[in-house]
Amino acid sequence: MPYSDARVGLLTQHGKERVLAPLFADPLGARLEVVGGFDTDTLGTFTRDVPRAGSQFDAARRKAQLAIELGGVPVGLGSEGAFGAGPFGFGGWAVELVVLVDRARGIEVGGVAQGPCVHVHGVVASHDELRALAARAKFPEHGLVVRLAEDGPIVRKGVRALDELQAAFEEARARADDGGVFVENDLRAHLHPTRMALIELAGRDLVTRLSTPCPSCGAPGFGIADAVPGLPCAQCGMPTDHALADEWACVRCDAREQRPRPGPGTADPRWCQWCNP
Numbered sequence: 479m480p481y482s483d484a485r486v487g488l489l490t491q492h493g494k495e496r497v498l499a500p501l502f503a504d505p506l507g508a509r510l511e512v513v514g515g516f517d518t519d520t521l522g523t524f525t526r527d528v529p530r531a532g533s534q535f536d537a538a539r540r541k542a543q544l545a546i547e548l549g550g551v552p553v554g555l556g557s558e559g560a561f562g563a564g565p566f567g568f569g570g571w572a573v574e575l576v577v578l579v580d581r582a583r584g585i586e587v588g589g590v591a592q593g594p595c596v597h598v599h600g601v602v603a604s605h606d607e608l609r610a611l612a613a614r615a616k617f618p619e620h621g622l623v624v625r626l627a628e629d630g631p632i633v634r635k636g637v638r639a640l641d642e643l644q645a646a647f648e649e650a651r652a653r654a655d656d657g658g659v660f661v662e663n664d665l666r667a668h669l670h671p672t673r674m675a676l677i678e679l680a681g682r683d684l685v686t687r688l689s690t691p692c693p694s695c696g697a698p699g700f701g702i703a704d705a706v707p708g709l710p711c712a713q714c715g716m717p718t719d720h721a722l723a724d725e726w727a728c729v730r731c732d733a734r735e736q737r738p739r740p741g742p743g744t745a746d747p748r749w750c751q752w753c754n755p
Contacts, residue, residue: 480698481553481688482507486578487545488555489513493668497678498555498576501685513549524561524665526629534560538577539586546581554579557677561597561665570597572673574680578688585729587699589684591676596620599628599662608647611661617643621669624650625660635664694733703727706736712744716752720745 486508488495499510521537522530530537541556557576564571572595577588598615602608615622623635624646633653634646650659667674687701708722723736747753 479505479507479689480691484508484553485551486510486553486555487513487549487551488557489516489518489541489545489548490557490667491518492666494557494674494677497674498557498681501678501681502555506685506688508553510555511549511551513545513551513554516544516548524559525623525625525632525635525662527632534558534573534575535577535588538575538588539579542577542579542586546579552580552582557667557680559665559667559673559677561595564594570595572597572676574673574676576677576680576684578684583697583730585697585699587684587687587701587729589680589682589687591679591683593676593679595676596670596672597663597665599660601628601658601660602647603651603658605644605647608643608659608661612643615661615663616672619671621664621666623662623664625662626650626654627658628660630660636666636669637664638669692728692731692733693735695728695731697728697730699729700726700733703734705739709739709745710743711747711750711753713747714750714752716750718745718750720749 486502488510495512502508502510522528538556538558542554545554555578560573562571573592575588575590579586596616600611602611618638622637625632633650637643637646647659651657688698690700691698692700702724704725705721706723706725707719708717709720711718721739723738725734725736727734
């Protein structure tokens with residue numbers, strides 16, 4: 479294994495090592511070390527008081543780079559999440575990215591996972607409305623943030639107890655101009671078990687890639703880089719936009735290859751632009 483007994487620094491203050499450290503220990507045999515002394519909230523917050531600079535990948539890579547610089551380790555690991563609406567606009571959806579930076583090898587490798595995620599938010603004006611929103615937000619297993627308005631001052635975050643939630647609500651309601659209080663899920667990983675599970679899946683994806691060497695140069699991280707469309711329609715045989723194969727690529731050299739995607743060998747005609755223009 480390329481990272482057997484290697485020191486890998488993880489920059490986090492939200493407990494992500496709980497799900498990532500075991501993955502790097504087995505099968506990679508690496509030692510994941512938490513790097514402290516840096517407030518990762520300065521790189522962006524889900525409560526929108528500190529905007530994130532750059533893309534999701536930029537943020538994860540920056541954390542990995544800081545882990546190397548602050549931890550004095552040869553390899554760094556960074557994690558970053560992004561949230562939006564689910565399919566067809568319903569529910570919440572999260573994309574978790576875990577990026578490894580290996581300066582000695584000159585490579586950056588990412589693992590990704592995505593799926594439904596608890597992301598509830600809204601204005602409440604009574605204790606009944608507060609309890610209803612908290613139930614949808616899977617409180618108290620998932621933490622909450624209480625603020626005066628959607629982008630207004632934060633009264634309290636990291637709320638995990640009912641008495642604390644009620645006290646924060648009363649404080650916010652007394653300060654709010656119209657009596658309405660904005661409550662939302664606290665999306666930090668240590669307060670959001672649904673998100674933490676996706677971070678673990680992204681870590682597994684990364685470890686799988688790190689365990690796959692490039693057939694040309696031997697660098698770890700050989701994996702799927704893109705989808706190749708063209709799966710033939712089951713009715714007319716014409717190519718569709720559905721993936722026919724995956725394109726695998728190296729993160730260090732120019733090696734690329736196409737590998738057939740497992741699954742049905744044809745696409746449903748309802749997705750065919752020729753049968754259903």
